[in-house]
Amino acid sequence: MxxxxxxxxxxxxxxxxxxxxxxxxxxxxxxxxxxxxxxxxxxxxxxxxxxxxxxxxxxxxxxxxxxxxxxxxxxxxxxxxxxxxxxxxxxxxxxxxxxxxxxxxxxxxxxxxxxxxxxxxxxxxPGGVGAGSNMKMVHQVLAGIHILGGSEAMGFAAQLGLDATKAAEAIKASDAWSWMHENRLQRLLEEDWHPGASAISIILKDVGIITSSARQNQFPLPLCTSAEQVYLSAVLQGNATVDDASMVRHYYNKPVLSVSDTRSATETAEALQLVLDMMEVTNLVAAAEAVAFARHLKVDLKQFFTLVSDAAGSSRQFVTKGLEMIEGRIGEKAGSPTISDAIARLEKAVQKARDLHCPLYLGNSALNVLFLAKRAGLEKESSSSVIKVFGSN
Amino acid sequence: MxxxxxxxxxxxxxxxxxxxxxxxxxxxxxxxxxxxxxxxxxxxxxxxxxxxxxxxxxxxxxxxxxxxxxxxxxxxxxxxxxxxxxxxxxxxxxxxxxxxxxxxxxxxxxxxxxxxxxxxxxxxxPGGVGAGSNMKMVHQVLAGIHILGGSEAMGFAAQLGLDATKAAEAIKASDAWSWMHENRLQRLLEEDWHPGASAISIILKDVGIITSSARQNQFPLPLCTSAEQVYLSAVLQGNATVDDASMVRHYYNKPVLSVSDTRSATETAEALQLVLDMMEVTNLVAAAEAVAFARHLKVDLKQFFTLVSDAAGSSRQFVTKGLEMIEGRIGEKAGSPTISDAIARLEKAVQKARDLHCPLYLGNSALNVLFLAKRAGLEKESSSSVIKVFGSN
Known part of the structure; x- marks a missing residue:
């Protein structure tokens, strides 16, 4: 038929x-x-x-x-x-x-x-009306974080003096990739955000549903709530209807395409690595936050993985490390990067951003989660064990 | 002599x-x-x-x-x-x-x-040069949080439609009191912040020393780093030399004195209680963050308590609950408020702020810490046991 x-x-x-x-x-x-x-x-x-x-x-x-x-x-x-x-x-x-x-x-x-x-x-x-609602919601945890995350990475790149187009291409080809970064990229670069193809108010509405549910469940969502506060700040500044790619202006106050990188290839490569490290490790913690919340809500995690992998919440970190978390294969491979490794990479990037006076709302939230993992004695475990910070179910 | x-x-x-x-x-x-x-x-x-x-x-x-x-x-x-x-x-x-x-x-x-x-x-x-440096630094953890916290509370009060002067007087008389709120109050109300009596760049400099040290120690400071990002945003907007009392504009974009409260006494009291709850519980978590970091740095905690209690980092929560944490008297009194009680109060306030589209950078960070305490099985313990989220030394 x-x-x-x-x-x-x-x-x-x-x-x-x-x-x-x-x-x-x-x-x-x-x-x-x-x-x-x-x-x-x-x-x-x-x-x-x-x-x-x-x-x-x-x-x-x-x-x-x-x-x-x-x-x-x-x-x-x-x-x-x-x-x-x-x-x-x-x-x-x-x-x-x-x-x-x-x-x-x-x-x-x-x-x-x-x-x-x-x-x-x-x-x-299956699972009642709530199951469907929760599936959609936990997908949007990732979407809500990654929309801001794309702007955070591109703003940080600009603060570092990197050519925006080259930095974006490097992100797309790397383990820092997210669907949202790639999707928003053209509008972000060209500042094509009046009127918004996807207004800040739209993602804020979804994030509000998520954080209200998280509060009802008394579940911590440090990255998603951080993103929410920055979206709320944008709305307070009168930008509710502006495209969410404009969030890059919360990290760099000129067009990122105006940056001209005149340094040596070595210096440029070092600066770019900080952006990739920051975004990749932040997306790792975002995957942990989303998977932990999905598990807490008893969402079917295999369906969740299939749905997200093909949709707007996807990231390279979710597809690789998120799957490890879902399948309970944390730290299976010998020699896989540890919590300490992830901390070292993110810490260096966050310190550089601080030296440049560049806010990193998500990068700092992610680093605090990793520090909590370290304080819990997980520093030598695989980086995907960061999900343990969110507690067992 | x-x-x-x-x-x-x-x-x-x-x-x-x-x-x-x-x-x-x-x-x-x-x-x-x-x-x-x-x-x-x-x-x-x-x-x-x-x-x-x-x-x-x-x-x-x-x-x-x-x-x-x-x-x-x-x-x-x-x-x-x-x-x-x-x-x-x-x-x-x-x-x-x-x-x-x-x-x-x-x-x-x-x-x-x-x-x-x-x-x-x-x-x-005593303890070497580092000991003095650390003492000053952990004091500034509280100062850095409370400066933004005073603005966050006053901005939230304005979003709730509360008379700013009356709300401020209520805060001063309550368990939500902080030295910084009281100290910044007049400048905040009168928008007397050009040039800044205490410029945003000053507190940001101290906070930068704190967060750099926290990263070196791989210690989580969720509230202090949240505050830092908002200060950085203010600097990005060109306000480095403006008085830090102007941070209230990150929560309410008109003078807070312009708010005229025309509601019934009952409605006003309910709204005011949300502000007091938000600020008190946030200051509780701030005290936990500062004491935990001080303990980690092996700062003399009795000296720390004496110094802070008389200085700009003080708050009613630090003086009461902070002392419980320092003296290891967590949950000593029967019937003292629990983690669950603190969550209930802060959660209600955060939800209301969200409904009003009011950012609460610190309130949300504090709530996430309390949720982590709940996830760690501490919900029935005294609220000062929130310090356990930061790990034992």
């Missing part, structure tokens, strides 16, 4: 991963830039109720183009009252034929498990 | 405590606003070499007024080369009669131990 075409609107952090998964499984996937015409299934993942309303019911909106008896799935984290208003509006405009699924708290992963003959709500949510 | 008059310049964070101690012990103490004339002993504690140079050798400077054979003690954290230049300049201007003591790394406490017949350097530094 051929797979039905599925339409999408809102290919943000989660939507991208969801669409990627569907493509891999053989579903034809179409974004909002194509018509909703002929799509038997349509998934709306935009960030806010206002965006959903515009996409669904605005001029040339999705609903008007959907075929008879189409299924419309709303996964945006919108208020329940808005989801109810969608159902009412479908009735009032004569599109009661559309099957509306209020899937606000479902993670992308679970949408794939539906079989045509089965009811959505019974089969989509 | 009557005690000799001692002159002072640079009554900043440490100088104030030092002068207070001397007054208590019966020494007549005179500040820079009075003449150095007739002072057999003069202590220079200004922050920088440029300030020392101006105070000592500028027009109507201290050196020109000192009597014959006076003793000049330099405790500022200036480069060794500058201290050497002071000795050379005294010779070159014909004041070789002045006994110059290069006491750059001595803490205030130790100056008091000198007897007239004895050599300074042999008797002033």
């Amino acid at each position: 051929s797979k039905p075409a599925i339409g999408f609107v809102g290919l943000g952090a989660m939507g991208f991963g969801m669409a990627t998964q569907l493509v891999k499984q053989g579903y034809p996937v179409h974004g909002f830039d194509e018509s909703a015409s002929g799509k038997q299934y349509y998934v709306c993942m935009v960030a806010t109720a206002a965006q959903a309303q515009s996409a669904l019911f605005g001029e040339a909106g999705i609903v008007s183009a959907l075929p008879n008896n189409a299924t419309l799935i709303l996964t945006s984290t919108v208020p329940a009252s808005y989801a109810q208003s969608v159902a009412a509006e479908l009735q009032s405009i004569g599109r009661g034929d559309i099957l509306f699924i209020d899937a606000r708290s479902l993670a992308a992963q679970f949408v794939l498990h539906r079989e045509p003959s089965q009811s959505w709500l019974l089969y989509l949510v | 009557s005690k000799p008059a001692i002159g002072f310049v640079g009554l900043g964070a440490m100088g104030f405590g030092m002068a207070t101690q001397l007054v208590k012990q019966g020494y007549p103490v005179h500040g820079f606003d009075e003449s150095a004339s007739g002072k057999q002993y003069y202590v220079c504690m200004v922050a920088t070499a440029a300030q020392a140079q101006s105070a000592l050798f500028g027009e109507a400077g201290i050196v020109s007024a000192l009597p014959n054979n006076a003793t000049l003690i330099l405790t500022s954290t200036v480069p060794a080369s500058y201290a050497q230049s002071v000795a050379a300049e005294l010779q070159s201007i014909g004041r070789g009669d002045i006994l110059f003591i290069d006491a750059r790394s001595l803490a205030a406490q130790f100056v008091l131990h000198r007897e007239p017949s004895q050599s300074w350097l042999l008797y002033l530094v």
Whole structure:
């Protein structure tokens, strides 16, 4: 049986991963830039109720183009009252034929498990509604950290006097790589952030859901809460609607492309290594924070790994060290880098940043977590054992 | 034998405590606003070499007024080369009669131990030069946190719609009191911060010494490093020379005195309680961080307590809970507040701040430390047991 075409609107952090998964499984996937015409299934993942309303019911909106008896799935984290208003509006405009699924708290992963003959709500949510919600949330822990992390690395590189484009290419090719850094890079370099393709308010909304949940669970998220405070500072400065790539200005107050590196190749290589060390080790601690929180929430860690690896929360550190943490293979390989090794690399970078008067919100938070690991007697264990700082479940 | 008059310049964070101690012990103490004339002993504690140079050798400077054979003690954290230049300049201007003591790394406490017949350097530094340096440094851990903490509390109060003056009076009368909040209050309220009576660059310099030492010791200082990053952000925004009371603008972007509270007395009291809870519990964790670091550095903790209690690093939490930590009386009293109690109070305040889009750099850092204590199984222990997160020595 051929797979039905599925339409999408809102290919943000989660939507991208969801669409990627569907493509891999053989579903034809179409974004909002194509018509909703002929799509038997349509998934709306935009960030806010206002965006959903515009996409669904605005001029040339999705609903008007959907075929008879189409299924419309709303996964945006919108208020329940808005989801109810969608159902009412479908009735009032004569599109009661559309099957509306209020899937606000479902993670992308679970949408794939539906079989045509089965009811959505019974089969989509292994572990209960909370499981899907938690899966999405712990993915966003990484997204929220890595968005700021990309800016922190590029700002630090500028403070070090590095050519921004070359530094970015080196990051992309290294163990410091993150999906978010690569994704935001062009906008960051070109300062193309008015209006924001992905406004600071969007990631801040997701991070707020995460930190509220962490507080309810009394679970520490030092990097994610650090990132949250810097996003809040940006909003306080009036930048809520500006693209999140503009966070680089919290680390360097001129365009990073204005930096011209005139040093010797050796000096440049040494400076670049500090950026790579800082970003790689910070992303390692970010992976530990996200995996520890996911484990605490009893999220299926194998699904979590599969989802994140293909989505916006991914990083080289998550794919390698995060997997070690998930599979309990911490320190399996002889000679793998230790906590002490990670401390040495990050400490040197943080000290240099301090000498340059460059803030490193995430780098310092990560270093404190590693110091806690050292204080707990883990200094000779594999660097991925930093997850133990977050406690056992 | 009557005690000799001692002159002072640079009554900043440490100088104030030092002068207070001397007054208590019966020494007549005179500040820079009075003449150095007739002072057999003069202590220079200004922050920088440029300030020392101006105070000592500028027009109507201290050196020109000192009597014959006076003793000049330099405790500022200036480069060794500058201290050497002071000795050379005294010779070159014909004041070789002045006994110059290069006491750059001595803490205030130790100056008091000198007897007239004895050599300074042999008797002033129990534990070696490093001990004095460490004493001063761990004092500044608290000063560095509390300066930002006063702004964080006042900014949060403004975000909550509280009358700034009334909120400040309530803080001063409560267990959330800190010396720094009270000291900075008038400048903070009146936005009297150009030029800075105590510039952001001054506290940032001290905090930089602290965090560099913490990295060398591989010791976590989550609150102090959080404060450092926000100070660095202020410098990046061009505010290095502005008074540190201006940090309140990182939490509320209008004058806090512009807030007019029109709510019911009950609502106002509820909002005020959130500020008091946030500041008190944050200061508790700050005390734990400072005492733990002092213990790690093998600083004499009883001297540390005496020094801080009378100086700029003091807070009600340090004087009560800090003393419990120092004396190992954690959880001695039945029914004393637990880690869980502290979490509950701070968590509620942090959530409210988040709802208001108010950053709380220190409040969030403190909450993460408390969550780590909970994860370590300490939730039912006394709140002062939060110091255990920093590891045993």
